[in-house]
Amino acid sequence: EIVLTQSPGTLSLSPGERATLSCKTSQSVSSRYLAWYQQRPGQAPRLLIYDSSNRATGIPDRFSGSGSGTDFTLTISRLEAEDFAVYYCQHYGDSPEYTFGQGTKLEIK
Amino acid sequence: QVQLQQWGAGLLKPSETLSLTCSVSGGSLSNHYWSWIRQPPGKGLEWIGDINHSGSTSSNPSLKSRVTLSVDTSKDQFSLKLDSVTAADTAVYYCARSVLIPAGGIIVFLGMDVWGRGTTVTVSS
Numbered sequence: 001e002i003v004l005t006q007s008p009g010t011l012s013l014s015p016g017e018r019a020t021l022s023c024k025t026s027q028s029v030s031s032r033y034l035a036w037y038q039q040r041p042g043q044a045p046r047l048l049i050y051d052s053s054n055r056a057t058g059i060p061d062r063f064s065g066s067g068s069g070t071d072f073t074l075t076i077s078r079l080e081a082e083d084f085a086v087y088y089c090q091h092y093g094d095s096p097e098y099t100f101g102q103g104t105k106l107e108i109k
Numbered sequence: 110q111v112q113l114q115q116w117g118a119g120l121l122k123p124s125e126t127l128s129l130t131c132s133v134s135g136g137s138l139s140n141h142y143w144s145w146i147r148q149p150p151g152k153g154l155e156w157i158g159d160i161n162h163s164g165s166t167s168s169n170p171s172l173k174s175r176v177t178l179s180v181d182t183s184k185d186q187f188s189l190k191l192d193s194v195t196a197a198d199t200a201v202y203y204c205a206r207s208v209l210i211p212a213g214g215i216i217v218f219l220g221m222d223v224w225g226r227g228t229t230v231t232v233s234s
Contacts, residue, residue, distance in 0.1 A: 035220040037154075044203055044227055045154065050220035057222075088154055092209075092218040096169040098144070098156035 002026050004089050004101035012109040019076040021104045023089035028069045033092040036065055036074045039103075040085045048087075049074065076106075084108050111136035113225035115204045121232045127191040131204030131225055138162040138185055142207040144221060145178070145189045147200040155200075159207060160187055194232045201227040 003026040013019055023034070031052035037045040047056040049065035052072055062077040076083055089101040117129035131143070144159040158168035160178040168176045177190040191198060208219035 032215075033218050035218065037221075044205075044224035045221075046224070047220040047222045050208075050218065056220060090154075090221075092207075096156055096171075097159065097167050098146075098207075098221075100154040100156070102153045 006101035006104045010105045012107050014109045015079050017079050021074040023072040023101050025070045031068050034072050035090045037088045038085050111223050113204050115225040115228050121194050127194050130188045133185040143187045144205045144207050146203045149200045196232050199232050201229050203227045
């Protein structure tokens with residue numbers, strides 16, 4: 001089973017700042033199987049990024065994804081108030097088919 | 110625009126069976142996989158299993174012995190049953206669409222792009 005480890009656990013930033021969230025996999029994975037989600041309190045997760053770097057429909061271009069091998073990054077270029085939420089990375093693979101990281105909480109400083 | 114509406118019993122006693130259904134509107138079950146994911150209070154996301162329109166299923170090994178997935182293509186609905194629940198099964202349960210596209214002999218994962226609003230299930234005696 002591939003384990004996804006996200007860091008930091010909590011990131012405290014101010015609106016307008018740049019956020020960099022990390023997702024490390026326990027073994028090398030194909031970037032085409034790495035996705036990112038945003039979850040606001042009381043809401044279902046929302047797909048942000050698939051194929052490690054492709055924005056989902058309707059996602060603002062301040063969100064970007066990158067990475068390969070075991071190291072993947074979600075970057076939010078200039079934080080807006082609505083961006084403060086929990087972010088999860090996800091891998092599609094084998095047994096189990098889908099695994100999630102434990103999440104990074106992005107909070108207002 | 111595809112939407113998922115889910116429902117099911119929200120309060121169960123230990124040893125009972127959890128039963129949830131998710132209905133697809135604005136689209137059909139065809140050509141996609143349909144997942145169940147859960148989130149215990151204050152914790153992260155755990156994938157439970159998925160099913161396609163043909164009834165082909167896959168489940169998380171940690172839950173596989175207790176999970177039954179089914180699909181009703183005539184109603185564009187899919188369902189989850191989880192047997193012998195305990196307090197550890199208390200969570201918000203989500204249904205979601207997984208987009209998997211064959212491309213050049215490989216499968217491309219385009220993410221879980223549509224989610225239900227979630228059903229809170231509490232297991233308590």
